[in-house]
Amino acid sequence: MITNSTIRRIVSITYCAIILLLAVGFMASPKKEFSENENRYLAKEPVLSVKNLVSGTYMESMSEWLSDQFPMRDFFMGFKSTVEIGTGKREINGVYVAQEDYLIEAYAQPVNTQRIGETFRNFYEKTDSSQIDMRLMLIPTAITIYRDKLPSGAPFRSQMDVAQEIYQTAKIPSIDCIEQLIQGAESGQLYYRTDHHWTMYGAYQGYLAYCEAKGLSPVPLESWSAQTVTEEFAGTLYSKVNDYSHPKDSITIYTNPNDRLTVTYVDTGEVTDSLYNLDYLAQKDKYSLFLNNIHTCVEIENENVESDAVLVVIKDSYANSIIPFLAHHYHKIYVFDTRYYKEGPSHFLSEHAEVTDVLLLYNMNTIDTDSGIRGIY
Amino acid sequence: MVFSSIPFLFFFLPLCLILYFAVPFLWGLPWKGSSRLNDNLENCIPWKNGILLSFSLIFYAWGEPVYIVLMLFASAVDYTNGRLMERFGTTKVKRTAFLCCSVVINLSVLAFFKYADFLIATLNGIFGTQIEPLGLGLPVGISFYTFQTMSYIIDLYRGEVKAEHNYFAYLTYVSMFPQLVAGPIVRFADIQERLHKRTSLVCEVEQGLTRFVQGLFKKVLIANQVGALWEEVRQLGAAQTSVASAWLGALCFTLQLYFDFSAYSDMAIGMGQMLGFHFNENFRYPLTAISVTDFWRRWHISLSTWFRDYVYIPLGGNRAGRWRHLRNIAVVWTLTGLWHGASWNFVLWGMYYGILLALEKYVWGKALAKLPRILQHVYAFLIVVFGFVVFAITDMNELGTYITLLFGVTGKGIIDMQFWWYLRNYGVVLLVACVLAWPVYPWLQNRAALLERRAGIVLSVISGVGSIFLFVLTIAYLVNDTYNPFLYFRF
Numbered sequence: 027m028i029t030n031s032t033i034r035r036i037v038s039i040t041y042c043a044i045i046l047l048l049a050v051g052f053m054a055s056p057k058k059e060f061s062e063n064e065n066r067y068l069a070k071e072p073v074l075s076v077k078n079l080v081s082g083t084y085m086e087s088m089s090e091w092l093s094d095q096f097p098m099r100d101f102f103m104g105f106k107s108t109v110e111i112g113t114g115k116r117e118i119n120g121v122y123v124a125q126e127d128y129l130i131e132a133y134a135q136p137v138n139t140q141r142i143g144e145t146f147r148n149f150y151e152k153t154d155s156s157q158i159d160m161r162l163m164l165i166p167t168a169i170t171i172y173r174d175k176l177p178s179g180a181p182f183r184s185q186m187d188v189a190q191e192i193y194q195t196a197k198i199p200s201i202d203c204i205e206q207l208i209q210g211a212e213s214g215q216l217y218y219r220t221d222h223h224w225t226m227y228g229a230y231q232g233y234l235a236y237c238e239a240k241g242l243s244p245v246p247l248e249s250w251s252a253q254t255v256t257e258e259f260a261g262t263l264y265s266k267v268n269d270y271s272h273p274k275d276s277i278t279i280y281t282n283p284n285d286r287l288t289v290t291y292v293d294t295g296e297v298t299d300s301l302y303n304l305d306y307l308a309q310k311d312k313y314s315l316f317l318n319n320i321h322t323c324v325e326i327e328n329e330n331v332e333s334d335a336v337l338v339v340i341k342d343s344y345a346n347s348i349i350p351f352l353a354h355h356y357h358k359i360y361v362f363d364t365r366y367y368k369e370g371p372s373h374f375l376s377e378h379a380e381v382t383d384v385l386l387l388y389n390m391n392t393i394d395t396d397s398g399i400r401g402i403y
Numbered sequence: 404m405v406f407s408s409i410p411f412l413f414f415f416l417p418l419c420l421i422l423y424f425a426v427p428f429l430w431g432l433p434w435k436g437s438s439r440l441n442d443n444l445e446n447c448i449p450w451k452n453g454i455l456l457s458f459s460l461i462f463y464a465w466g467e468p469v470y471i472v473l474m475l476f477a478s479a480v481d482y483t484n485g486r487l488m489e490r491f492g493t494t495k496v497k498r499t500a501f502l503c504c505s506v507v508i509n510l511s512v513l514a515f516f517k518y519a520d521f522l523i524a525t526l527n528g529i530f531g532t533q534i535e536p537l538g539l540g541l542p543v544g545i546s547f548y549t550f551q552t553m554s555y556i557i558d559l560y561r562g563e564v565k566a567e568h569n570y571f572a573y574l575t576y577v578s579m580f581p582q583l584v585a586g587p588i589v590r591f592a593d594i595q596e597r598l599h600k601r602t603s604l605v606c607e608v609e610q611g612l613t614r615f616v617q618g619l620f621k622k623v624l625i626a627n628q629v630g631a632l633w634e635e636v637r638q639l640g641a642a643q644t645s646v647a648s649a650w651l652g653a654l655c656f657t658l659q660l661y662f663d664f665s666a667y668s669d670m671a672i673g674m675g676q677m678l679g680f681h682f683n684e685n686f687r688y689p690l691t692a693i694s695v696t697d698f699w700r701r702w703h704i705s706l707s708t709w710f711r712d713y714v715y716i717p718l719g720g721n722r723a724g725r726w727r728h729l730r731n732i733a734v735v736w737t738l739t740g741l742w743h744g745a746s747w748n749f750v751l752w753g754m755y756y757g758i759l760l761a762l763e764k765y766v767w768g769k770a771l772a773k774l775p776r777i778l779q780h781v782y783a784f785l786i787v788v789f790g791f792v793v794f795a796i797t798d799m800n801e802l803g804t805y806i807t808l809l810f811g812v813t814g815k816g817i818i819d820m821q822f823w824w825y826l827r828n829y830g831v832v833l834l835v836a837c838v839l840a841w842p843v844y845p846w847l848q849n850r851a852a853l854l855e856r857r858a859g860i861v862l863s864v865i866s867g868v869g870s871i872f873l874f875v876l877t878i879a880y881l882v883n884d885t886y887n888p889f890l891y892f893r894f
Contacts, residue, residue, distance in 0.1 A: 028860060030859060030860065035609065038609045040871050040874075041612060041871075041874060042612075044871075044874065044875070044878070045412065046417060048413055049413045049414060052413070080468050081468070082467075082468050088410065089410045092413070096409055096413075099882055102878060102879035102882040103882065105876065105879045106879035109879075113830075113831035113832070114827055115828045116828060117828055177827075179821070179824035179827060181820075181821055181824060
């Protein structure tokens with residue numbers, strides 16, 4: 027006969043069983059080195075020594091190791107997010123769960139605005155502006171353009187005020203693409219639903235603004251061949267929220283049939299004819315297919331461009347989606363990721379007199395914490 | 404190590420309990436030659452104590468590999484003075500000498516590690532001197548174990564407890580990991596008998612486990628969540644905070660402190676029960692108090708009774724005239740404030756309660772009791788919430804700003820979108836917290852006991868499934884582990 031005390035006993039035994047099974051699971055399971063979902067290396071088993079014991083680092087790393095290598099981590103993360111969203115929570119780990127299945131990253135209070143502007147100004151003042159046409163492009167992220175999609179009442183901080191401050195301090199002629207983005211929002215998807223980057227369609231709006239500012243004639247979108255390469259894109263924001271029921275997004279890439287490209291990755295010596303590396307589609311971090319993920323310096327040559335215009339792009343990962351459009355207008359483009367390029371682009375400019383144009387391109391969300399900007403100048 | 408962490412819950416605790424419960428079986432094996440249960444029970448206690456002590460020392464050393472020496476020293480001092488008092492304490496003078504020796508050492512160690520820098524900063528502030536602060540970290544749990552070990556020597560002096568002869572048993576008491584770092588403050592008199600003779604009955608282990616898990620829920624699912632909201636409000640900045648948000652923040656901190664601290668006590672009491680000990684209750688729904696006096700009978704009971712029995716009553720309590728009584732209140736509450744931390748806001752917080760208690764005693768206590776019950780609750784609750792704002796913010800300037808926000812000096816108005824956004828994100832957990840601050844759970848249990856059998860079974864199945872769901876959710880939060888500090892860890 028079932029009694030209340032039997033039920034209580036079953037519950038207690040279940041608690042114990044869950045604890046023991048997970049503990050055994052930890053010991054039995056192979057240890058992972060890298061978490062794709064979190065995009066980071068997991069803690070390793072600590073080394074026991076007297077020094078580590080006395081300082082307490084052994085215990086700290088032991089705790090980290092036990093937590094990082096805990097079995098069924100992804101399941102637990104997903105379970106937590108599902109329950110939180112179920113209770114009405116609309117901000118998880120700094121990401122808003124917005125309308126139309128958009129995940130939109132919150133914009134944190136910037137703290138480095140002044141320093142960033144001054145770094146840009148120093149760089150600008152050191153270059154000869156009679157020889158080189160330099161432009162600064164700060165791209166607003168989804169929270170600005172898609173403000174109407176945010177859950178109601180979500181705190182909002184203006185990115186454009188901060189962008190204006192940086193433009194004014196830097197004194198570099200600016201290209202503001204916000205109007206273009208707002209126009210483009212009516213007929214296409216500007217940002218990924220699961221990632222913090224803009225789509226190639228969004229980047230095309232940036233390209234239109236760029237062409238207008240530079241007096242170039244943009245190639246209409248219809249003339250590019252579009253190809254949807256995946257429907258399974260679960261980007262960085264997806265990983266932050268960990269709601270596995272959230273629909274994934276697609277990635278569409280554009281190529282121009284008239285371009286003949288030679289792409290050289292200077293750091294690794296790789297040479298290809300495409301700006302996309304579709305091998306990344308097999309991995310979780312699919313945005314890396316643009317310009318083959320992170321490289322300190324990339325050289326792009328387009329044989330079918332007659333002019334001798336040479337562009338240097340100093341940028342973060344947002345630029346990887348706009349460069350395929352820009353490549354149509356320049357015989358040669360040098361792309362620098364100053365987070366990793368240590369020699370400094372100003373040194374590069376002084377050695378390469380053939381450079382005619384410089385574009386600095388950053389998105390407003392990560393510019394404040396971008397560790398590479400210090401390295402520009 | 405904190406209780407609500409993966410290393411503790413999945414490795415430390417199971418291993419400790421498995422070894423602990425295995426002892427009687429090992430001891431009862433045929434080659435040990437004993438089959439009588441009672442023999443068995445008494446013989447295995449030293450082994451059980453040994454396991455408990457080893458695990459407690461590992462537990463402490465996990466966070467404080469160096470300062471563990473301090474705890475060993477403190478317990479050795481009191482143990483030795485206890486033995487000496489028993490052996491040579493033939494006259495009151497001699498007994499007093501041993502008592503003083505012990506108390507002076509204990510308090511000096513506590514004062515040195517906890518209050519030296521506070522004193523230096525205060526002196527520098529007043530006299531403009533430039534004394535370098537010592538920069539010593541506060542040893543974990545020092546405020547708790549110092550008070551525990553002092554309770555032993557004072558009780559011994561008063562003849563309320565027998566001197567302990569076994570140092571390891573005494574050290575087991577001082578270092579016992581369930582209550583080592585955040586209470587409750589267990590008195591030696593309450594535990595001495597069971598240090599030498601105890602059993603673990605299956606039903607007690609089960610009750611203890613249930614209590615422990617409830618504490619875990621309170622800590623991880625409620626305290627940590629409302630605590631995260633309090634941090635959000637605090638970081639909003641004065642210019643962005645509306646009056647409603649400021650009060651919401653204060654409410655969150657109050658709930659966080661109560662659920663955090665009482666969860667720790669629940670877990671300690673639960674684990675104690677599993678190990679065969681009975682610790683006294685430390686909280687009795689303090690947020691439902693009807694007066695400040697009532698609040699302090701319900702909040703951190705082991706601390707307030709400690710101060711009552713070892714400071715307030717020896718000073719004469721309320722029996723030596725009004726002025727002596729007021730002086731005693733002032734002393735006890737300044738000390739209570741200081742015990743919570745070496746900073747002026749804690750002193751303020753203690754004095755705030757001292758003054759309110761005196762006022763209730765001599766001015767409006769009788770009138771208050773005649774008010775409608777609901778108003779008494781509101782009165783006590785507002786005082787408590789406001790008090791915890793003083794408690795929460797160590798920086799005096801920030802504290803001043805926050806208090807002006809509470810009383811409407813803000814550009815954001817009475818209520819704003821931000822407030823609704825907080826409610827939307829945290830509404831459910833806030834509601835659950837506010838309900839559970841009242842004794843609904845015992846009330847439901849009593850109600851359920853009156854149900855007819857079948858309905859009762861259905862109810863227990865539902866609550867059982869619910870508990871397991873919450874348990875898995877708790878593990879999920881621990882795995883996510885973005886926010887898991889124990890507020891009382893550094894006291």
